[in-house]
Amino acid sequence: MATIDSYETKTLGKLWRVRYRTPEGKQTMERGFKTKRDATLWMNNLEVAKSKGEFVSSTAGRVTFGDMSERWLDSRIDLKPSTLSNYRHCLDKHVLPQWGNRQLSSISKPQVEAWVKLLSQDLSPTSVRLPFNTLGAVLKYAIAENRLSKNACDGVKVPKIVHRRHGYLSHEQVDALAEHCEDYGDVVLFLAYTGLRWGEMAALKVQSLNMLKRRIDVSEAVAEVGGRVVWGTPKNHEPRSVPFPPFLAELLAARCERKGREDLVFTAPDGGVLRGNNFRKRVFNDAIKAMRAADPSAAIVTPHDLRHTAASLAISAGANVKAIQRMLGHKDAAMTLNTYADLFEDDLDQVADALDVARRKQM
Template sequence: MATIEPYQNTAGRTLYSVRYRSADRRQRRKRGFKTKRDAERYLISVESAKDRGEWVDPGKSRVNVGEWAEHWYDAQIQLKPTTRSGYRHALDKHVLPRWSTTKLQDVGHADVQKWVNELSTRLGPSATRQTHLVLAGILKFAVRDGRLVRNPCDDIRLPRITQKERGYLTHEQVASLAAASEPYADVIQLLAYTGLRWGEMAGLKVARVDLQRRRLDIAEAVTEPRGAVTWGTPKTHERRSVPFPEFLSTALEERVRGKRPDDLVFVGTDGGVLRNSNFRSRYFAKALKTAMAEDADFPKVTPHDLRHTAASLAVSAGANVKAVQRMLGHKSAAMTLDVYADLFDDDLDAVADALNKGAVSKM
């Protein structure tokens, strides 16, 4: 049974303490109330929280965000290395400098919103959202562990991400960029005509190239979180078979000739993994500059943007949404449509034309 008891502090002043049984059936005591009414209000709030199933052990919510963040980070075993590295960067660079010494119970919704507002003046919309996501994950973990009643990161107003215009290359532009990228012209062509992610291409092994069927078995990928080469599964964790056009057969045959099944198809100048950062600085940047100088309409692209070109060229060749989804390794056709809705505008025109013909034939 809950009780309210007066006591005297060292200065001889009468204060009040509350004894109650918590939701976990343990005896608790809260001291320091200046008036009996304050103690009664606290007791009412405790009983009300217990009735609603929202009671939180005050001791558990007094943990600092910095300490709890490490428990949360250690628990993220499901993340791919690149994502995990990104979370670590956001933690060390932005989250911990602001929240490390703040107790979980002292993180307020308004304080989080103020922090996000400040972040948005220094970071882009995407980076701001990613950083907020990390703090939200830490506090969600605290809610699930019974340390907080609710997540103060919920319903925070975040900056909008504006979709930049994609640079889709034409067949001629792909050829131009490839020619300027020697000795890695075939890397440019493979990315632009298969839609492989960089890590999937860099991690491609000889045994996974079927020259007869013109298929690539995409079952693993390599990433470089913080410069460390790490092997794992493709982004969606799903294995897939990707076709490649016949004109690439000769280049791939040369790449695999004399190699063992477990050897890499594409390698860097040191014979190891072909690293994205090295490729961009040593070959791609110069090739892009040359291509743009020769063609005023040549868009400024990155190696990853060649994946968008692959989608564009596939759609223009008549591929449907499901085929593009499977080629790119998206989780669903809906995701493909969300990402590349602009590529299917002609389909909408065809629908309107078909409806018009049907209507006219009935008139």
């Protein structure tokens, strides 16, 4: 049981202290209370925290945020190399300059709110989220490590993200873009009609294609991390089987001609991995300009946006939400609905019409 007693100091006079044992049985104390009432309040809170298993010693939070962030990064063996690289960059650029030398226990909610406001002056709402979430993740890890009792990010408001409408291309516009990409037109057609992510497409090997069943085994992905190509698993680490339409079979067969099972289907001019940044600079950006010069109504898209085009074309063809989810590799159908809610607006009219027809049949 904790006890309270007083002691004398030369400069401040009489002060109070709480003697107590940690959950591990170590005898320690907390000093510097100006009144017995303050000491009693602290002691009562201490006993409540110990009973709930939420006790944090007064010295535990003295570790710096910088040290804790390194421990947090080292613990994230569940993350893909590209994601770790993004966290590393975010910490170095935005988070550590503000919090790196601060003791964990000194970081308060008002200070975090002021920091978010400062970030919002120069960054978009989306760009503010990553450093804020990174700060919160490290503090959450510190709580799990029994270094903190609460997270200073909890309850902090961040700027609301206004989602832009995805850019979608029609069948005709996809064909035009593919034509302007010349030798890499099949890459555009493949992405626009399968919905694969760039890294998944670039990692495809000949053995990943089942030409008879027209299925793609998506089990690997490549990413560029610090200028290096890193191999890993698809997003969410979930392999999936994706169908491709018959007209792609001939194009894929041509890509696989005279290649071994372990060879890449799509390659760079030198035969290596087809890198997204190089593709955009050398091929895609000029192709977009040429396409829109002939058709100004065409959306300005990126290679990743061809994934959205795939969803749009599939929905227009009558595919249901569950099928779209499986094709794109979304975690659940709710994510698909949230991402492409604008594409399902026509379905609402169909529901209303179907209800009207059903009612008339019963009347």
